[in-house]
Amino acid sequence: MKDTLAIVEKLHADAIIGPYAVGGAVGAAFYLEPVATLDVDIFVLFEPAPLILTLTLIYDACARLGYQPEGDAIQIEGWPVQFLPATQPLVAEAVCEATVRESAGLTTRVMSAEHLMAIALQTGRAKDHARLIMFVEAEVADMDRLHGILARHSLLDSWVKFENRFLKP
Amino acid sequence: MNADLPSIIQAKEAERRRLRALPWLEKLEMLDKLRQRHIWLQTMRPPTKQRPA
Numbered sequence: 001m002k003d004t005l006a007i008v009e010k011l012h013a014d015a016i017i018g019p020y021a022v023g024g025a026v027g028a029a030f031y032l033e034p035v036a037t038l039d040v041d042i043f044v045l046f047e048p049a050p051l052i053l054t055l056t057l058i059y060d061a062c063a064r065l066g067y068q069p070e071g072d073a074i075q076i077e078g079w080p081v082q083f084l085p086a087t088q089p090l091v092a093e094a095v096c097e098a099t100v101r102e103s104a105g106l107t108t109r110v111m112s113a114e115h116l117m118a119i120a121l122q123t124g125r126a127k128d129h130a131r132l133i134m135f136v137e138a139e140v141a142d143m144d145r146l147h148g149i150l151a152r153h154s155l156l157d158s159w160v161k162f163e164n165r166f167l168k169p
Numbered sequence: 170m171n172a173d174l175p176s177i178i179q180a181k182e183a184e185r186r187r188l189r190a191l192p193w194l195e196k197l198e199m200l201d202k203l204r205q206r207h208i209w210l211q212t213m214r215p216p217t218k219q220r221p222a
Binding site for chain 1: 185188189192193194196197198199200201203204206207208
């Protein structure tokens with residue numbers, strides 16, 4: 001995983017991809033206990049937004065580095081990596097406000113806990129709800145910041161429903 | 170209720186807190202191991218029987 005994220009950061013440093021952020025289960029692992037996941041979700045902001053969005057540049061750059069596509073992902077250092085365009089406003093904000101993590105020579109960019117929670121709420125699958133519960137139990141989020149994000153992206157009603165369903169005895 | 174249950178729950182919670190507090194580089198190594206184990210478990214699962222068409 002370290003080598004995988006190092007290659008993603010290299011793609012950013014080489015201007016193949018613009019601002020990006022690690023999301024999904026791998027992003028959540030930065031704040032929670034790690035859980036098994038099979039792939040890495042990298043959300044990428046395209047600036048300026050092209051008329052026709054294509055991932056060809058990314059696929060070509062990865063191919064030059066020896067990383068080949070497999071299904072809807074690219075195999076990078078043993079992990080399938082999905083590059084997902086951050087076109088939806090909440091996801092775009094999550095990429096813009098991602099935090100840079102640096103340690104032992106590795107740099108990567110990760111969505112904030114609050115954005116990961118908001119995206120999980122918006123996505124709304126069973127596994128997203130389970131992750132959201134883990135975030136709440138871990139008390140790692142700034143709840144005022146989360147409520148601000150939920151309000152900006154019209155998710156407050158969904159949050160109330162989630163609270164009533166999963167957090168109230 | 171099993172009398173040991175509260176202590177089991179407490180121990181699990183303590184383990185979750187320990188894992189949450191790990192440095193992120195160590196968490197990335199854990200993700201590698203968890204994925205390998207998940208894939209290994211999938212290979213150990215017997216093939217499901219196909220329904221006749």
